[in-house]
Amino acid sequence: MSGFRGTARADLGRSLAASAATGLLVIAQAFLVARIIDAVLFRHEALSAHAFELTALVGAILLRFGAVWASEHFGFAAAAKVMRALRTRLLDRVEAIGPVGLAEARTGELVAALAEGVRAVEPYYSRYIPASVLAVMLPVAVLVAVFPFDWVSGLILLATAPFIPVFMILIGKGTEALNQKQWRRLARMSGHLLDAVQGLATLKAFNAAGRMVAEVAAVADDYRRDTMGVLRVAFLSSAVLEFFATVSIALIAIFIGFRLLWGEMAFFPGLFVLLLAPEFYAPLRAMGTAYHARMEAIGAAERLVALEEMPALAESGGTAPLPVPDAISIRFEDVRLAFPDGRVALDGVSFTIGAGETVALVGPSGAGKSSILSLALGFVRPTSGRVLVNGVPLSELDLADVRRRIAYVPQRPRLFAGTLAANIAPGEAAPDAARLARAVADAGLSDVVAGLSGGVAADVGEGGAGLSGGQAHRLAVARAFYRAAPFVVLDEPTAHLDRKSEAEVQAALSRLLVGRTGLVAAHRMASVAGADRIIVLARGRIVAEGTPADLLRHGRLDGWLDGDLVPDLAPAPGSAEAVR
Numbered sequence: 001m002s003g004f005r006g007t008a009r010a011d012l013g014r015s016l017a018a019s020a021a022t023g024l025l026v027i028a029q030a031f032l033v034a035r036i037i038d039a040v041l042f043r044h045e046a047l048s049a050h051a052f053e054l055t056a057l058v059g060a061i062l063l064r065f066g067a068v069w070a071s072e073h074f075g076f077a078a079a080a081k082v083m084r085a086l087r088t089r090l091l092d093r094v095e096a097i098g099p100v101g102l103a104e105a106r107t108g109e110l111v112a113a114l115a116e117g118v119r120a121v122e123p124y125y126s127r128y129i130p131a132s133v134l135a136v137m138l139p140v141a142v143l144v145a146v147f148p149f150d151w152v153s154g155l156i157l158l159a160t161a162p163f164i165p166v167f168m169i170l171i172g173k174g175t176e177a178l179n180q181k182q183w184r185r186l187a188r189m190s191g192h193l194l195d196a197v198q199g200l201a202t203l204k205a206f207n208a209a210g211r212m213v214a215e216v217a218a219v220a221d222d223y224r225r226d227t228m229g230v231l232r233v234a235f236l237s238s239a240v241l242e243f244f245a246t247v248s249i250a251l252i253a254i255f256i257g258f259r260l261l262w263g264e265m266a267f268f269p270g271l272f273v274l275l276l277a278p279e280f281y282a283p284l285r286a287m288g289t290a291y292h293a294r295m296e297a298i299g300a301a302e303r304l305v306a307l308e309e310m311p312a313l314a315e316s317g318g319t320a321p322l323p324v325p326d327a328i329s330i331r332f333e334d335v336r337l338a339f340p341d342g343r344v345a346l347d348g349v350s351f352t353i354g355a356g357e358t359v360a361l362v363g364p365s366g367a368g369k370s371s372i373l374s375l376a377l378g379f380v381r382p383t384s385g386r387v388l389v390n391g392v393p394l395s396e397l398d399l400a401d402v403r404r405r406i407a408y409v410p411q412r413p414r415l416f417a418g419t420l421a422a423n424i425a426p427g428e429a430a431p432d433a434a435r436l437a438r439a440v441a442d443a444g445l446s447d448v449v450a451g452l453s454g455g456v457a458a459d460v461g462e463g464g465a466g467l468s469g470g471q472a473h474r475l476a477v478a479r480a481f482y483r484a485a486p487f488v489v490l491d492e493p494t495a496h497l498d499r500k501s502e503a504e505v506q507a508a509l510s511r512l513l514v515g516r517t518g519l520v521a522a523h524r525m526a527s528v529a530g531a532d533r534i535i536v537l538a539r540g541r542i543v544a545e546g547t548p549a550d551l552l553r554h555g556r557l558d559g560w561l562d563g564d565l566v567p568d569l570a571p572a573p574g575s576a577e578a579v580r
Helices: 002-042 047-102 107-119 122-146 151-160 163-198 200-205 209-261 267-308 369-377 399-403 420-424 433-442 446-450 469-483 499-513 548-553
Strands: 330-338 344-353 358-362 384-389 406-409 487-491 517-521 533-538 541-546
Touching (some): 047 122, 107 267, 151 209, 330 369, 344 369, 344 384, 344 541, 358 369, 369 487, 420 433, 433 499, 469 499, 533 548, 541 548
Parallel strands (some): 406 487
Antiparallel strands (some): 330 344, 330 384
């Protein structure tokens, strides 16, 4: 976290300067109070004769309040800037990891890291750093002020001061382990709760809701116990620090009191030192409290570091613009994709998709179909080999520019809580009404939209709640139509649909692919009927490639596709064979 201090260096510097000013004003305030009381009570001088000191005292009090406010204000401003920078860094890291790398991460734990983990950094910068500076500077300043007036009290302060940080460090070692344990419990609880909410229908169907409730309750109770353990240590440490500070102040008061009684010390230096003694220990006690903010930040940082250490699998891209953006061609050159766990998804895959051509990928589960789609989308970068778009390696292209030319329809479309229009045109504050209407019509959703109160302004629930499976898939197709991109990527878009819904979605997809480059991962015969070529994959390698008719004639699709054979796939007389 210290690497982010440069982001808020100016505000942090102002906060520390205000803390330093607070320390100096404390000494000035004690000096003025002691001087006025000594003059009025013991030297019997008129209060009016010390108008300057009274004015200075009021000014010192007001300035002290202002300095305390400024220290907290600029400390929080510094923390806010650090949190923004840290959250941006983490989101960039999430983007670098990519959808493939995050597929096995628990969403609840990830959200906890990005939300609670980043928030835990705020007290570290707003409280701990200013308190740590004040805990060093103010005691030194007090010692410098005390020694000329009373070297005995100065020695007592100097001798007792180390007890507080020593005990704070000893207690802090146990607190650090407790905070890290507490953070792990929080992340686990977040994951359990999100899993329970997202899988509520499945849990109810299998009568397992009670068991999940019990698990969430058990994790929450563990988190409660860990939190109480941290609080017990915090209260114990505060009590220990207060005890040593109180004993030290009492010791100074006893020495000053006896020397005043014996006439060995004047009233003014005795009162001045006695007023400064609590201020000497105050920043050390505050440091003990703020030290727990540091421990909390360290506990949260454990998960943030774990996120930082996840391998960056996504393609980072470059800055080159996409040439001829209205027509997309894709080429894989000896592409190999291996994951950090040693699993090889693709091994020496080479093929080309010409502009305007539709290529379907078929093969068993785990053959590499989704890996090819992920490579084409830039969700993952190849271990070796190259992916070229319009002849330029994807690693050199501006990925944002490339993705503006891609329409993606996944196997399980992600729909968000909001209006139909917001789901068809995500990211646009004011979608074009005419384009929306065309996209709805092209996707075959006109009847559905007409039956909804509000039309495209009608609300849908998260995940498409309120829509059937087929309607949700057609909504994803409408999103692709609205995008009007020259490259269409379809990841088994008719999976999990009944025959009627599949036919409706497939008809919409056929209209979508007209005149566009298409890459389709398919498991049903209807999905590959309109493809110009089919690539058959097995164990990360291409085992066959050709037109649908040629592959059917040679039986190279047997066992890989579901559904009835489409009559127009019969091989045409004299068709060229392209089986590898």
